[in-house]
Amino acid sequence: MLFNSLSFAVFLxxxxxxxxxxxxxxxxxxxxxLLLSSYFFYACWDWRFLFLLIFSTLLDYFSGIKIAESxxxxxxxxxxxxxxxxxxxxxxxxxxxxxxxxxxALALSKLGFVINPWTLNVIxxxxxxxxxxxxxxxxxxxxxxxxxxxxxFIDYSVFVSFFPLLVAGPIERATHLLPQIQRKRxxxxxxxxxxxxxxxxxLFKKIVIADQCAKYANEIFNNSGDYSGGSLFLGxxxxxxxxxxxxxxYSDIALGTARLFGIELLKNFSFPYFxxxxxxxxxxxxxxxxxWFRDYLYIPLGGSKGGIWSKVRNTFIIFxxxxxxxxxxxxxxxxxxxxxxxxxxxxxxxxNRKSLDTVAKGKLIPSFKELLEMLLTFNLTVIAWIFFRxxxxxxxxxxxxxxxxxxxxxxxxxxxxxxxxxxxxxIFAFMFIEWLGREKEFAIAGLDTSWKKSYRYVMxxxxxxxxxxxxxxxxxxxxxxxx
Numbered sequence: 192m193l194f195n196s197l198s199f200a201v202f203l204x205x206x207x208x209x210x211x212x213x214x215x216x217x218x219x220x221x222x223x224x225l226l227l228s229s230y231f232f233y234a235c236w237d238w239r240f241l242f243l244l245i246f247s248t249l250l251d252y253f254s255g256i257k258i259a260e261s262x263x264x265x266x267x268x269x270x271x272x273x274x275x276x277x278x279x280x281x282x283x284x285x286x287x288x289x290x291x292x293x294x295x296a297l298a299l300s301k302l303g304f305v306i307n308p309w310t311l312n313v314i315x316x317x318x319x320x321x322x323x324x325x326x327x328x329x330x331x332x333x334x335x336x337x338x339x340x341x342x343x344f345i346d347y348s349v350f351v352s353f354f355p356l357l358v359a360g361p362i363e364r365a366t367h368l369l370p371q372i373q374r375k376r377x378x379x380x381x382x383x384x385x386x387x388x389x390x391x392x393x394l395f396k397k398i399v400i401a402d403q404c405a406k407y408a409n410e411i412f413n414n415s416g417d418y419s420g421g422s423l424f425l426g427x428x429x430x431x432x433x434x435x436x437x438x439x440x441y442s443d444i445a446l447g448t449a450r451l452f453g454i455e456l457l458k459n460f461s462f463p464y465f466x467x468x469x470x471x472x473x474x475x476x477x478x479x480x481x482x483w484f485r486d487y488l489y490i491p492l493g494g495s496k497g498g499i500w501s502k503v504r505n506t507f508i509i510f511x512x513x514x515x516x517x518x519x520x521x522x523x524x525x526x527x528x529x530x531x532x533x534x535x536x537x538x539x540x541x542x543n544r545k546s547l548d549t550v551a552k553g554k555l556i557p558s559f560k561e562l563l564e565m566l567l568t569f570n571l572t573v574i575a576w577i578f579f580r581x582x583x584x585x586x587x588x589x590x591x592x593x594x595x596x597x598x599x600x601x602x603x604x605x606x607x608x609x610x611x612x613x614x615x616x617x618i619f620a621f622m623f624i625e626w627l628g629r630e631k632e633f634a635i636a637g638l639d640t641s642w643k644k645s646y647r648y649v650m651x652x653x654x655x656x657x658x659x660x661x662x663x664x665x666x667x668x669x670x671x672x673x674x
Contacts, residue, residue: 194397194669202231218373228354230244233352244351252348258334259333282320321357324483328365331487360459361442363479386447386451387451389444389447395658401437402664404433405433411425415590418603419598423593423594424573433670465629467550488508525587
């Protein structure tokens with residue numbers, strides 16, 4: 192069930208109505224309804240993988256209790272590593288088994304050994320990377336005695352499988368989400384309105400920006416040999432806005448949907464394409480994953496403590512792991528490696544904590560220096576996204592080499608020039624609105640606060656009509672479902 196589907200447009204109002212009209216009197220009824228709704232939501236993808244989700248939930252629930260109740264360190268470590276091992280084992284089998292087998296076979300073939308590896312012909316369970324990380328952080332926090340084990344299985348299950356965040360995040364922490372699940376929610380009209388506005392903006396990002404950019408990005412990347420360097424750079428730009436509109440659009444819909452039920456999820460995006468350096472970009476892009484790797488990998492490795500080479504090593508580790516988390520392909524690892532290289536100057540010269548505030552805060556126009564910094568950072572991310580999108584490293588290198596050729600200054604091979612122009616116009620309009628709302632929680636959160644009621648409704652209805660117009664081509668999958 193997609194957020195941008197007719198089925199979800201039916202599902203959400205039904206759950207909302209039952210939640211606030213039938214289950215609102217008792218906290219346990221609210222949570223039971225959320226859990227059943229979440230399982231139904233997940234089963235709509237593939238009911239067979241629902242059993243994997245439930246097993247993972249049971250594993251971490253009982254492991255957490257056993258760790259907390261352990262009388263000695265040996266037993267505590269046993270349950271800790273049992274949970275970690277099985278969770279990562281499932282992730283390795285479903286997501287990385289074929290990659291390791293194929294890579295090993297290729298390496299052996301270079302040495303003269305020819306083998307026919309046995310690979311798995313299974314689909315990747317949607318959301319496995321996200322709910323696995325939910326469980327891992329929960330178990331680690333109990334092991335480190337940061338939190339207590341949750342005894343209420345329903346509450347814990349809702350934490351793992353709450354349907355707005357289940358398949359593509361944000362990656363929640365028990366310290367943030369569980370207290371909200373354990374607290375009775377009271378209907379709040381202001382939260383309802385705010386949630387609907389964020390859902391609307393998320394749908395605009397997905398359907399109007401991401402899906403339209405995808406048409407041209409896919410065409411150009413899949414037939415890169417037919418296009419000039421300028422057209423290839425345009426294709427990279429389309430993918431840059433596709434992946435941002437797609438993933439941040441999903442996150443906006445998830446946060447807005449959760450707010451309808453009185454729950455606040457972690458913010459996952461904060462206008463990353465207005466970043467002035469790569470360190471700032473990673474404080475604003477996929478925030479829940481970046482902070483997860485910081486807290487559960489970077490800091491345990493030593494973080495910024497120790498000498499410069501320790502910081503460099505730890506930085507490369509988290510970026511390479513982050514790349515590998517995104518997919519079982521060397522292109523993702525190179526993407527992570529590139530970002531590690533990009534961020535090295537700020538790590539070495541200890542400037543990675545610069546630019547913590549919003550760019551041009553309180554101003555309409557940035558300074559010339561800020562503009563140059565944003566353009567440089569943006570173009571560096573565009574180059575890295577080419578590896579993220581390409582089918583293999585060779586294709587990415589060929590794509591980039593053609594961009595940096597004489598044909599960079601020519602645009603050729605584009606068939607639907609009118610559609611491309613319309614898409615570019617919408618991208619500019621989208622980024623202008625994002626710029627105006629960059630100090631808010633999401634772009635249109637505060638744009639209408641001083642407007643007349645009639646103006647507000649014109650804006651909302653205009654967005655709805657544009658979304659409906661562009662959704663006529665049918666619903667499209669979200670990119671991060673494959674991760």
